[in-house]
Structures are given as C-alpha cells and as structure tokens.
Amino acid sequence: MTDRPSIRVALAQLNPTVGDVAGNRDLIAAAYEEALDAGADLVVTPELSLVGYPPRDLLHRGALLDACEDALSDLAALTADGPALVVGTPDRYEGPGRPLRNVAAVCADGEVTARGTKRLLPTYDVFDEDRYFEPGTDPTTVEVAGAVVGISVCEDAWNETILGSVRRYEADPLGDLASAGADLLVNVSASPFHVGKGRFRESLFADHARRNDRPVVFVDQVGANDELTFDGRSFVLGPDGGVWARSPEFESDVRVVDVPLDGSAPDGGERDRVAPAIEHEAELARRAVRVGIRDYVRKSGFEDVVVGMSGGVDSSVVTTLAAEALGPEHVLGVAMPARYTSDASTEDARRVAETLGIDFEVIPIEGPFTAFLDALGPVFDDRERGVTEENVQARVRGTTLMALSNEFGALVLTPDNKSEAAVGYCTLYGDMVGALAPIGDCLKERVYALADRLNTVPDPRFDGPPIPERVIERPPSAELREDQTDADDLPPYDVVDPVLRDYMEGGLDRDALVETGHDPAVVDRVLELLHRSEYKRWQEVPLLRVTPRAFGMGWRYPLAARYDAVRGE
CATH class of the missing domain: 3.60.110.10 (Carbon-nitrogen hydrolase)
Incomplete structure (x- = not known):
C-alpha cells in the first residue's frame, strides 16, 4: 500500500x-x-x-x-x-x-x-x-x-x-x-x-x-x-x-x-463531514415524492400542475406535496362536486387549498354528468344503475382536469395510491388521468403516515398544518353513489395493505400468506383483484417509486394470461 x-x-x-x-x-x-x-x-x-x-x-x-x-x-x-x-x-x-x-x-x-x-x-x-x-x-x-x-x-x-x-x-x-x-x-x-x-x-x-x-x-x-x-x-x-x-x-x-x-x-470535524441520516420512514417518503414531483415537472419542461381535490386524504397529500415541491404559486386545486358530493368534501378541499396558499377552483360537474346519463339512457334502457354511472362521474372529472391541463399548460397529478391500483379500485380515463401518480407506490397506510408527517412538520411557507383532522378521520369514499365508502367494495385497508406488502415485497404466495396469519378469504379476494386488474395498470400514468417493489418498471406481469394466484397455477 x-x-x-x-x-x-x-x-x-x-x-x-x-x-x-x-x-x-x-x-x-x-x-x-x-x-x-x-x-x-x-x-x-x-x-x-x-x-x-x-x-x-x-x-x-x-x-x-x-x-x-x-x-x-x-x-x-x-x-x-x-x-x-x-x-x-x-x-x-x-x-x-x-x-x-x-x-x-x-x-x-x-x-x-x-x-x-x-x-x-x-x-x-x-x-x-x-x-x-x-x-x-x-x-x-x-x-x-x-x-x-x-x-x-x-x-x-x-x-x-x-x-x-x-x-x-x-x-x-x-x-x-x-x-x-x-x-x-x-x-x-x-x-x-x-x-x-x-x-x-x-x-x-x-x-x-x-x-x-x-x-x-x-x-x-x-x-x-x-x-x-x-x-x-x-x-x-x-x-x-x-x-x-x-x-x-x-x-x-x-x-x-x-x-x-x-x-x-x-481528523476532527465530523459534524461538517457527516450529514445526519434521515431514518423517519414517512419523512423519507415525503422527500422522495417531493423531489420526484419537482424533477418530473421541471425536467419535462413544465412549471405548473393541476390536482383534482376531492376533500379526501389522497388528494390532500398529493396537493400538499406538490405545493412543497413546486411552490404554492405553481399548483391549481380543483373541486368538482356532483350530486353525491358532500358539502364537507368541498369545504375540506377549500381549507387545504387556503392553508397551502394555492389557487383553487370549484367546477360543478352535475350538468355534464346528467347529460351523459340522458344520452346513454335510451341505450341502457331499464338496466339497473351501478358502477357504469359511477365511472361516468369519474370520467367527467378526468375530462375536466385534462381540459384545464391543455388550456393552462399544466400537468395533471393523479392522487391514486398503491392499494387502489393493486385491486383495481380506480377508473380508467377518470381518476387515473394525468402525467404522474406521486403516491402511486404508497399503500393507504403510508398515505396516512404522510398526512400525519405533513401536519406534524408543516412546510413553513404554509399557514399551519395543511390537512384537516376531519379529512384524516373520515372513512375513505369515492362519493360516486349515495353514502358510499371504500369499505362497501373492499376489505378494510388495514387488512388489505399487509397482504399486498407481503405478496409484492415479501414474495409470499397464497399458502404462505395464510400461514403467516392473514385471513384466507381476504387473501383470496386481494390476489384475485390484483391479477385481474393488470390491464388497468398497463394504462396507468408513471408513479414515483418508494418501496422495493413498485408497479411500473419493476412489475412486469403479463397482460393476457391465465394465472390463478389463489391456486398458484
């Protein structure tokens, strides 16, 4: 030497x-x-x-x-x-x-x-x-x-x-x-x-x-x-x-x-040489998503973004992270109420926008939603209304956001999370429209952890903690039918998320998941939805990776395939 x-x-x-x-x-x-x-x-x-x-x-x-x-x-x-x-x-x-x-x-x-x-x-x-x-x-x-x-x-x-x-x-x-x-x-x-x-x-x-x-x-x-x-x-x-x-x-x-x-x-000077490591998981995810939004927007040649604000925790987190990443002056929040939208949702969306200091618009979609139903009514005849009509609302919102994107030269950020994307609880050409899914690799449990972190350590540019407690405490809902909650269609997220994490990141198959203590019925339901929804994820906008196993570049499952994840064959 x-x-x-x-x-x-x-x-x-x-x-x-x-x-x-x-x-x-x-x-x-x-x-x-x-x-x-x-x-x-x-x-x-x-x-x-x-x-x-x-x-x-x-x-x-x-x-x-x-x-x-x-x-x-x-x-x-x-x-x-x-x-x-x-x-x-x-x-x-x-x-x-x-x-x-x-x-x-x-x-x-x-x-x-x-x-x-x-x-x-x-x-x-x-x-x-x-x-x-x-x-x-x-x-x-x-x-x-x-x-x-x-x-x-x-x-x-x-x-x-x-x-x-x-x-x-x-x-x-x-x-x-x-x-x-x-x-x-x-x-x-x-x-x-x-x-x-x-x-x-x-x-x-x-x-x-x-x-x-x-x-x-x-x-x-x-x-x-x-x-x-x-x-x-x-x-x-x-x-x-x-x-x-x-x-x-x-x-x-x-x-x-x-x-x-x-x-x-x-020799000495360790404080100057060794930057402190960030160990708080939610803070790490926050910084990664913030940097991801900033660089995706700026390196693509844009300055501004549009976010559809439902008053829920997902869109509140995405809007807050966008304001941190780009500055409040570069973020437009949009509420799009229809017949099933509660007053509380629009009020909470407005409160988030006011705290962040971003521009905020309310664009009611009841008119175009009704027009679609009237136009489709004769074709649908006397069929019972259901998920089709729910999706029409989401697609009207998607069209509205893309119109704003075209008019103002701003990229649309979609608030879809990993839990919803995994089980297909999202609407193609509706809430899935946009240029980037900032929290697309965040399970619902991590979205709540981000919300807590954003409130606990708020950006000093904002007027206090940005996300109202009512947003965090209220049961998640797409508000596409009367009194709807996510739990009407899915097992609770605190049950779904551990199954997804162990299956995707841990590599455990069905029997191993059950052996570790997961409810067999929940495992079967989640795995069925996960693989059945692959066609949606092929059309999903890019997401920002924060886990060892994300959809997108790191998830290369076939689209037209016959694989039964429950039976393992």
Whole structure:
C-alpha cells in the first residue's frame, strides 16, 4: 500500500437530466471547479453522470453518443492543471458483444487516462443493463496523487451474501481491486431509492470495507428521472466500516473529504463531514415524492400542475406535496362536486387549498354528468344503475382536469395510491388521468403516515398544518353513489395493505400468506383483484417509486394470461 497518508476526494453528488449531455457536462464542470478551489486530488461523479440514469433506448442514438464523447473531451481538458476527475459515461465498444460499455472514465493531465468498465450488469427489478452494455472483465486501477485508486461502477458492489442466501454473481470486483493493489476503493453509482435503501447500502459497503481492509468512497446520483428517485447519501467509509463522511439525502452536494490511507481515522470535524441520516420512514417518503414531483415537472419542461381535490386524504397529500415541491404559486386545486358530493368534501378541499396558499377552483360537474346519463339512457334502457354511472362521474372529472391541463399548460397529478391500483379500485380515463401518480407506490397506510408527517412538520411557507383532522378521520369514499365508502367494495385497508406488502415485497404466495396469519378469504379476494386488474395498470400514468417493489418498471406481469394466484397455477 502507499506511503501517502491521505488523499483529498470530492464527492460530487449531482442531479443530471437524462439526455441533456451539455447541461450535465456543465453540472460536472461546476462541481469540478468547486472541488478545485477546495484543493481536491480526485473528483468523483455518479454513474452515467454525462447522460443521466436511466437513459434507456436513448443509448441507441448515435448523436447522443457523439455528444457524450465530445463532452468527455471537454471535461478532460479541465484536468490539465487540476485534480483527476471520474466521469460516468456510455462508451462505444467494438465487440464482439453489445456495442456499448458502462464506464467510469478517469480524466487526468488533460486527457482520458483510463476507462473502468462496469463488470456486473443488473437485469432484475427496474434494471435492464444487459440490453445495452457489454460487461467488463478486469479490475481498473489508476494512480492519483501517489495513491492507487480502484474504480468500480454501482452493481459491481452488489454481489455480497448480505443480499440473500445465494450470491447473485460469482465475480468479486471490489475484492479484485484490493488484490490489484488499490489503496482506495471508489464506486460510482446510480442506485435508485426506496425506503430503507440508504441504511442498507451503508451496511453493504461497510462489509466491503472490512473484508478488504480499505476505505471506500461511494458517490450516488440524486434527484429523480421518470419513476425513479435517487437519494444520494454518498459516503466515505473507513476500513472498519465506520462512516467517515456522508452527503445529505435528496440534495445536490459537493463534499470534499480528506481520506486517510495509512489506517488512521480522519481528523476532527465530523459534524461538517457527516450529514445526519434521515431514518423517519414517512419523512423519507415525503422527500422522495417531493423531489420526484419537482424533477418530473421541471425536467419535462413544465412549471405548473393541476390536482383534482376531492376533500379526501389522497388528494390532500398529493396537493400538499406538490405545493412543497413546486411552490404554492405553481399548483391549481380543483373541486368538482356532483350530486353525491358532500358539502364537507368541498369545504375540506377549500381549507387545504387556503392553508397551502394555492389557487383553487370549484367546477360543478352535475350538468355534464346528467347529460351523459340522458344520452346513454335510451341505450341502457331499464338496466339497473351501478358502477357504469359511477365511472361516468369519474370520467367527467378526468375530462375536466385534462381540459384545464391543455388550456393552462399544466400537468395533471393523479392522487391514486398503491392499494387502489393493486385491486383495481380506480377508473380508467377518470381518476387515473394525468402525467404522474406521486403516491402511486404508497399503500393507504403510508398515505396516512404522510398526512400525519405533513401536519406534524408543516412546510413553513404554509399557514399551519395543511390537512384537516376531519379529512384524516373520515372513512375513505369515492362519493360516486349515495353514502358510499371504500369499505362497501373492499376489505378494510388495514387488512388489505399487509397482504399486498407481503405478496409484492415479501414474495409470499397464497399458502404462505395464510400461514403467516392473514385471513384466507381476504387473501383470496386481494390476489384475485390484483391479477385481474393488470390491464388497468398497463394504462396507468408513471408513479414515483418508494418501496422495493413498485408497479411500473419493476412489475412486469403479463397482460393476457391465465394465472390463478389463489391456486398458484
């Protein structure tokens, strides 16, 4: 190992926009200048920081790859008289195999001096990297300021038995770097967030640090791209697994850290080096959804959103999070009462809007609803009225919201939650319309936890706790028929949610669910509804991921299939 006592590393925790190569280059350049002024020896950026993660099929576009190569040359030129720089970028590969590699390019002395290729390519959950990239085969080490630095990319570190009883990969990229003489292990990453992921990540990398007796630097992306949010929470760990430095969660940050290489601990200043970790689950979800709304809207080129406000807890939570994310001046709340809407619902929606300071409109839909019923009446003849008429109301509301979206250039946020989406308790082209489902990965129990957190720690821009207690205490209802509550059509959410969580996140099948104590009748009903509603979820708007198992990118069940989840066949 080196005789050098330490190396000064800058953790450039950045928020790139997918496809905006020029903008991402400028983000990296600004972070580099900040690190240069702080006397860094090495500046580390996240995985694929030049193109943003996940770039998906943009990687098939030759013009994008050309732009990445040009931008990388621009960044390399900055290092002629400054610290070394690690940049995540796609790299053309001549083959055989796939035409690209996912690399961490090392820039020093004005040029690209090495390209550390990602060796382990994930194809599970939300990942599909084997579609694009050819894996690397060998460890990459470089000398920086007299120290040997081992370079790895994200999944290269996710091969430990801590992930389960069977290792996913045979290779051990970080161990190979240590065997190749690396004094410091560096991992550039774009590791998506879910509640609990940050704590788990630190535990995983602490195991690497202890096993290899090396300090570890981990730099993650922050912000949100499409369904995925990224918490950042970059860190430096000592050889004993202790946290030497940590970046804040859900914030861009350039953190410059003196990393000892001689086995000693860092000198003082821990409060400045180690940002506190957020452990409150509802607060983590709140920040993830808030960042997800902000980045989805802004990166899509919009400023404003519209939310249909029913006076219920779902729409109240979504509206509050939108106001936190974008500012109250960028949110329009809309109440759309009809014959079954209680006065309390409209009153509560107005109270939420007034507390948040957002614009609020009441657009009654009784007229168009009646017109639909009159037009359809002769066709429906004397059939008994039921769910069809209920759905007409929801679709009138959806049409109204989309009209406002078109007129004012604002994106519609749908308040659908995971519990409702799972069992199909939502209306296509009705409450499901919109551009984004912010709480689409939140079970009803988490929606209530968010409401409590938003009230307990309200945004100081608001006029007090935003969500009235009556909204939280009143039984959930779509108000599409007289005296309707959700419990008329579904088992109670506090019974449904544990079944969904154990089935989706825990992977338990029907018999295992019953063995753990769930009511067999409830299990059978929930699983039947879950798989029968797949066609709705294929048409659902994107959601923001906050759990290890979300609908959308991470849920790839067939649409036209005959699978009986109750019988397991």
